[in-house]
Amino acid sequence: MSYLFPMVAVFIWSMNALVNKLSFGVIPAETIAFYRWFFAVLILSPFLIGPVWKQRVKIKAHLGKLAFLSLLGMVLYQSLAYFAAATTTATNIGLITSLVPLMSLFLAPMVLNKVLSKWALFGASISLTGLFIMLSQGNIHQFVEQGINQGDGLLLIAAFSYGLYNVMIKRWDMGLSVWVSIYMQGLFAIVWLLPGLLIAPSTAISMSALPLVAFAAIAASIIAPWAWIKGIGLLGAERTAMFMNLLPVITATAASQWLGEHLTVFHYVGGGLALLGVLLSQLSTFSALKERFFKLTSYKM
Template sequence: MPYLLLTLAALFWSGNFVISRGMHTDIPPLGLSFWRWLVALLILLLFASHHLIRQHHLVRRHLRFIIVQGLLGVAGFNTMIYLAMQTTTAINAVLVNSCIPVLIAVCSWIMFREALTVRQGCGVLLSLCGVVSIIAKGRWEFLLSVSFNPGDLLVLLAALLWALYSTNLKNYPRELHPFAYQSGIVVSGLIVIFPCYLVELSMGKTMTMGIPTLLSIGYVAVFASILAFIFWNKAVRTVGPNKSGPFIHLMPVFSTILAVLFLGETIEAYHLLGIALIFSGIMLTTFRVRPSSKL
């Protein structure tokens, strides 16, 4: 079950990357971040109000943890990604974002002395090769032509923030209801995002209202903000950050599948190779085959 949740989270976030790049001229980055989380909070409160009232003492006791997670996962990671997508390409973003499993392993060791096993390390490397295969279209010399820009540094910063967020889930209070936690981190993130959004508005950067804008905000609010976060949080707390990290590499796989289904693109051999490597890496990282005992 946790691996299904991780897979769905990667699927929902794949759409978020595509939308943030495709709509960057119609929705300014901080505007998308603010309205995404405001809409998500309003929806969450329909389900979370009861839990917030019932667990208000628990929320206050762990307020520092909730605030830190809100700053890392809501205000930090997503805002950095949206800002980066103004100046970088989707290819660069996916390439840099693919270092998240490695950063999670580093953060896990620094914060909790949780070392990455040799098997897990090989799995991360194998799935990373799959990501690179898809992005390079099977031509490794293509990577030499990729140029990086300041936006890629924002993606790298976002990746580090997400690694810290995911690793810090080991401190999640076991009794705290997921809806209460999710509402708390969204409120914490919005407190930081709102003044930044006002500055963006004062610079004349406003949204182009229309059906595509409303649908984009609706998607990232429901799927990328509520469901993906709840799924990811639950799964990471169950199997740990090191086993969860490689599932980030499923994002280019889902992007490829979505392009085939909705954009009429075709599956090439390098797609199949990359997908096979990614799934092999994930299997190596998450599952261990135990020898059967002799009768």
């Protein structure tokens, strides 16, 4: 039963990659990016205004940090995908998003003064090779000349932003409850995204766009984070994090079935290598756990 919570979260986030793609041509990227957090904050307000008021002194002391985290995690990471959807696929959204743990791993030495293991470096090289194969589609000459397309470039920026977000969350212990922190970041996201809404081609939510906005605001922004946090509480952060490796698999499968996206051999090979690299980069942690286990069992014997 404990595993159900992270599974639900990853499934919702996988489906949200499809929502990103489906939103293209239905609602402007600037509009859905704004309304996603506007409605999420509106729904959360009755439950969190009280806790926010109680923690107002701590919040005031960390407003700058909360604003910066909001820019990284809720504006750049979660909004750039709407713009990327014009020139990339839902499959690529899922695959490139899966590189976030690797981004966090490489940012940790600079921000948290952590030393990278040999497995981390090896895993990174495998992931980057896989990413290159996937994005180039086997045409290396054309890839070198033209580079990656705009959508994939935006997704890489988004992944880097969320990688930095994860590292900064660990560095800044603000003493706020998780939901208060999310709520305040959501408020800042509304402020960050308001200028984009004002220059959007349309600020209206059509009937065809309403389900997309509702899913992004309720399922992806409220239910999924709640399930993920619940999973961390029951399983621990490391065991829960492993479920993120299922995101590109679920996304690619759903995009193939429901959006008609064609998966080539380059997706299978490149995506598989990218995931393998992420797993290998975390191998040092598992090795340490195994070592402790064997030491413990040997001592008991």
